[in-house]
Amino acid sequence: MNFSMNLPVIIKFVIDLLAVLLLALGIKGLSKVKSARDANRLAAFAMLLSVIGLLSYYLGTSGIAIQSWTWIIIGSIIGSLLGAILAKKVPMTSMPETVALFNGCGGMSSLLVALGVAIFPISNSLENVDFFKSLINEVSISVSIFVGAITFTGSIVAMAKLQGWLSTPSWTQSKVRHFVNIVFAVASFLAFFDLINGNTTSIWLLVIASSLLGIGVTLPIGGADMPVVISLLNSYSGIAAAAAGFVVDSQLLIVAGAMVGAAGLILTQVMCKGMNRSLLSVLFGGSLSAQSTASGSSGEYTNITSCSVEECALTLEAASKVIIVPGYGLAVAQAQHTLREVTKKLEQSGIEVVYAIHPVAGRMPGHMNVLLAEADVPYDQLKEMDIVNPEFPSTDVVLVLGANDVVNPQAKNDSTSPLYGMPVLDVQEARTVFVIKRGMNAGYSGIKNDLFDLPNTSMVFGDAKQVLTEMIGELKDLGVGEK
């Protein structure tokens, strides 16, 4: 073996090593506010590097045919362009569904690679076709298809549900769904073993059964559990990538896939903790609303006080400390900028304003932070639950904007409630609580909110943006923020 033959191998080895290092640093950096943006770019650069490494390796060894180049260019231009356009255009409020969509496509990619290799075995894998090697090949192809298909259909269902294109069908809340999913799972496994035994036609059964399993598992999951599912599916797409790495014999793919898979799992766990739910109950317990009707905790409201925007503004004017509790309703109403104008006025009058961020407010952890950052709210005013909770007793006014379950005192007081044990914001400890809400509809969990019945709580009915716009006018009339 002479040196020039080995050069491409050595170059690829060095580039791959560098890419893994940069990817690891990227993921690590993404978990700190200061370094996050650079870390993201570093990871993107590492990905580019890995592509250059792979292409230069093949250029230096087997060469790349013109035909291959053509299809490489077609695929990359279309994929990158669509991705870039969507990423630029999508509103910040639909971030969770966007991540779900991207994630599903990653899963689809792994699925297609495995499918391609299964139908048209690539010439290289015929080099030493001993039994063991071909078995590994079959297994990794099957795993890649199985996980890839679940990731794809699961993510698409999650996206459709978050977009409101799909609702939760009632049959999925009954026990029937477990039976249906078991059938899909068994069918997948049968196809899996049939495939390993060399029956290649069962590959289609595997594709169909695992796709249906992805749908069947995701469809019954509702509401607040959705981010957990997306995070879990994100972890799956890493596993699918690692499996594809076994299919095409790429260490880099395996490392990166495994890293994302493991990191995604940790993130999923963190999110579950924030909602006081176990991963198992998220996956198999069905949505919270179904349980709540069974346990009878969804009673009638008896003591609702509603008030006008004017009264609310008057109370705000007299306050010295105000805490804002944002939720999904704020995101839906796109009212973050209007809210910022209101709080600016309050601050100018010397009123202390703090934002209380529940770990799972919105549809995704960090959702509110992103939203408020968009409206130029300084991030030192955003306080996490554990830090802000002791501050409520010394607070004059709490404004709840489109949040519901995360401020439900039931989670502390009522052991029969499905929410019981979930950490919540203790807004009821404040002197006055205003809940800005469109109507008396229940929150995402479908559970009655005891907060609304408390004597120190007043409801301000209306769309968050409209109410806040009126509020600006009222505050102006009162002379708040004129100094």
Added chain:
Amino acid sequence: MSFISLLWVLLLGSLLGLELIGKVPPTLHTPLMSGANAISGITMLAALTLLVKAGGNVPLLIIGSVSLGFALFNVVGGFFVTDRMLAMFSRKPSNKK
């Protein structure tokens, strides 16, 4: 590359992933998820390998190309959207008027 050493790679990669994100402020959960998601599009390397090795097999070339498209949609979109989110955090608190 032998299967056993690939398994080692899988194991060490997983352990690395578990260690990398111990403490993450909730603020960064969404961007982190989105960034990690973009990285999972690394499966584009598998699609590329498929395309290079496909030779003159047109159906395989098409499958590879579609697969590459999906992966790059994931990668490019994922990094851009993460950057968009993080750009919002980069404004310093002192910038407020």
